[in-house]
Amino acid sequence: xxxxxxxxxxxxxxxxxxxxxxxxxxxxxxxxxxxxxxxxxxxxxxxxxxxxxxxxxxxxxxxxxxxxxxxxxxxxxxxxxxxxxxxxxxxxxxxxxxxxxxxxxxxxxxxxxxxxxxxxxxxxxxxxxxxxxxxxxxxxxxxxxxxxxxxxxxxxxxxxxxxxxxxxxxxxxxxxxxxxxxxxxxxxxxxxxxxxxxxxxxxxxxxxxxxxxxxxxxxxxx
Amino acid sequence: xxxxxxxxxxxxxxxxxxxxxxxxxxxxxxxxxxxxxxxxxxxxxxxxxxxxxxxxxxxxxxxxxxxxxxxxxxxxxxxxxxxxxxxxxxxxxxxxxxxxxxxxxxxxxxxxxxxxxxxxxxxxxxxxxxxxxxxxxxxxxxxxxxxxxxxxxxxxxxxxxxxxxxxxxxxxxxxxxxxxxxxxxxxxxxxxxxxxxxxxxxxxxxxxxxxxxxx
Numbered sequence: 421x422x423x424x425x426x427x428x429x430x431x432x433x434x435x436x437x438x439x440x441x442x443x444x445x446x447x448x449x450x451x452x453x454x455x456x457x458x459x460x461x462x463x464x465x466x467x468x469x470x471x472x473x474x475x476x477x478x479x480x481x482x483x484x485x486x487x488x489x490x491x492x493x494x495x496x497x498x499x500x501x502x503x504x505x506x507x508x509x510x511x512x513x514x515x516x517x518x519x520x521x522x523x524x525x526x527x528x529x530x531x532x533x534x535x536x537x538x539x540x541x542x543x544x545x546x547x548x549x550x551x552x553x554x555x556x557x558x559x560x561x562x563x564x565x566x567x568x569x570x571x572x573x574x575x576x577x578x579x580x581x582x583x584x585x586x587x588x589x590x591x592x593x594x595x596x597x598x599x600x601x602x603x604x605x606x607x608x609x610x611x612x613x614x615x616x617x618x619x620x621x622x623x624x625x626x627x628x629x630x631x632x633x634x635x636x637x638x639x640x641x642x
Numbered sequence: 643x644x645x646x647x648x649x650x651x652x653x654x655x656x657x658x659x660x661x662x663x664x665x666x667x668x669x670x671x672x673x674x675x676x677x678x679x680x681x682x683x684x685x686x687x688x689x690x691x692x693x694x695x696x697x698x699x700x701x702x703x704x705x706x707x708x709x710x711x712x713x714x715x716x717x718x719x720x721x722x723x724x725x726x727x728x729x730x731x732x733x734x735x736x737x738x739x740x741x742x743x744x745x746x747x748x749x750x751x752x753x754x755x756x757x758x759x760x761x762x763x764x765x766x767x768x769x770x771x772x773x774x775x776x777x778x779x780x781x782x783x784x785x786x787x788x789x790x791x792x793x794x795x796x797x798x799x800x801x802x803x804x805x806x807x808x809x810x811x812x813x814x815x816x817x818x819x820x821x822x823x824x825x826x827x828x829x830x831x832x833x834x835x836x837x838x839x840x841x842x843x844x845x846x847x848x849x850x851x852x853x854x855x856x857x
Contacts, residue, residue, distance in 0.1 A: 442651060457673070460674045461673040463665075466672070499689065512785050537690070543683040
């Protein structure tokens with residue numbers, strides 16, 4: 421009697437096992453790598469209507485974040501400045517530059533500049549800028565080195581686990597209040613000393629300011 | 643047979659990596675929301691576009707004549723509301739256009755410290771850290787004239803006039819009223835006075851111990 425199945429089918433179970441295993445691992449790896457804000461959000465760099473450079477204004481000229489984002493210490497959101505704030509200097513600096521045409525128009529007519537929001541948590545997340553800034557969490561912790569960016573991009577994932585990393589251990593991120601907008605500030609140039617001081621001083625500040633390690637759902641979700 | 647599978651597998655992986663790229667690659671495309679349940683809701687968000695109003699703005703201007711709900715200031719034991727015609731709000735004597743000579747808020751170490759911090763944020767870019775009018779905008783030659791706060795003319799101005807200048811601006815200087823709350827403006831006035839005093843003082847003003855330290 422001739423064989424109904426050719427001989428190679430003897431190896432079929434093994435082939436299915438290897439093929440299926442490989443495919444499953446590849447899909448798992450893909451989901452792990454791509455289905456996370458570390459991939460979906462980080463690196464988002466929209467084209468802005470005005471090519472405003474934070475690097476020029478903050479790093480080169482040494483302006484404080486709060487010159488423009490003036491209500492960040494009182495408000496839950498960090499305000500985009502009115503065009504009149506730009507005009508405080510740009511009524512003289514680059515007075516007729518075409519790149520600033522939209523700003524001049526906005527200041528004159530009140531028509532808003534259509535800036536594109538880069539950092540956008542879901543609408544059911546109630547992040548409050550004021551409480552973080554007033555309790556020693558620097559801009560840099562969530563926004564990265566904005567002062568070095570020619571064009572702003574999304575530097576940190578801002579995922580829930582990103583928030584919780586710090587909420588579980590605020591002492592590792594908290595810093596003196598006068599260093600909030602000093603994005604390059606460190607306890608020490610020596611990274612080892614910096615980490616040690618951060619732990620010691622951080623715990624002190626958390627205790628002194630009664631910073632709570634909020635991890636209940638309603639801390640952020642309402 | 644297995645050979646084809648490996649080939650196909652390799653091509654598929656390569657395609658995904660080529661199209662999707664790596665974590666952290668910059669992109670102009672808005673973030674992809676994998677489970678978008680209620681991520682974006684119809685509610686108004688500050689300073690965002692929204693179709694509810696005809697002009698598309700979510701942040702509304704209050705109708706003319708609106709008085710903002712606010713906490714009163716405590717000025718020397720009296721509660722003063724932000725809408726009152728009081729020196730602390732206008733920098734002028736009540737009912738007149740005369741500037742008040744002195745800061746209506748009690749000048750404390752706390753007010754001065756606040757003033758120093760706010761001065762550094764809003765004033766120092768042009769007037770310089772010491773008030774000589776040599777801030778960064780002057781150093782890069784971006785501004786023709788920046789007033790030195792140590793000019794005799796400025797030193798002799800009443801406090802209310804300084805407050806008024808911060809609030810509404812003067813000549814080429816823009817209005818800082820929208821950026822700086824009333825209390826902070828008075829804090830800055832107090833700090834500017836301290837800066838001026840530091841330039842007008844002499845060694846004789848120091849206590850003997852401090853003078854000894856200088857040497």
